[in-house]
Amino acid sequence: MLSEAVYLNVENSYLSAMKSFLDEAGIESLALTALECRDAPADGFLHRGNLSIAQSLDFARFVLREEAWGKLVVPGKAYVHFGYDYYMYIGVPSKCERSIAIARDLGLFVERIRSPHLRQQPFR
Template sequence: MPVFRISKYDPSLRDAGGAYTREEWTSHGDIGKVFDGAELTLAEYLVVEARYLELLDKFLGWGRVKKLKVCGMEVNDRASLQRCRGDAKQGLSEGVWLEKAEIREVARLALREVLWCRLEGQEFYVHFGYDFYMYISGVALKGEPPAVTGLFVETNCESPHGNDGS
């Protein structure tokens, strides 16, 4: 299956070993910190987060995904999880199958580092990596991947969390 790495990091700014060479924010926890002379605001963070969720929606449609299962769930911030609203947090646990709207909400929680998990189906997966990376793979993902302004979709990447999609 093809594996796509989605990030806000321009691949042209990587060194020969693949390391990103520019100092940028890498998590929700960086809100309020200064990068390249500018403070990361909540509003700026939310614009980028929305782009990730929009691209995730496009990949789910491209892969004709209806449901994905929560795998390897770890809760990093129980208080924030309790404050969250939406159907996804109701009964959210290891092994639960999520519909598309719930997938989006759990992805938001993963991007914000409230929790970590893999979202997997028989022939499709979404994995969340450190430093605001998202990995997507699926058997039906053939041709040119979808795009969203401000994000980069790299091909032939491997998820650091395995690639069996089951």
């Protein structure tokens, strides 16, 4: 069984990697779309419009804990999507080699694949 300390370390690694990619790509805010809530605290995201990076990280924490689900997007420019089993899909307009190295140093696997949550048009 996974201890709370180990879980929080992994969760924080995902959030650190997400922040690194968004910072390196110059993304300052994201829109929350397709929101699904399981717990009341995530309802606070319903009427916020664009989320700052800090708010986006808070929302991502809810998703990683399976308390909510949604997509974070900058239409035509960037996205953060979430899948099962701690999959996080980050699409940004630059290669972000520094962030790839940071994610790997954090023990995360980085692959260049298209998010399965994208429709035909990129970054939706």
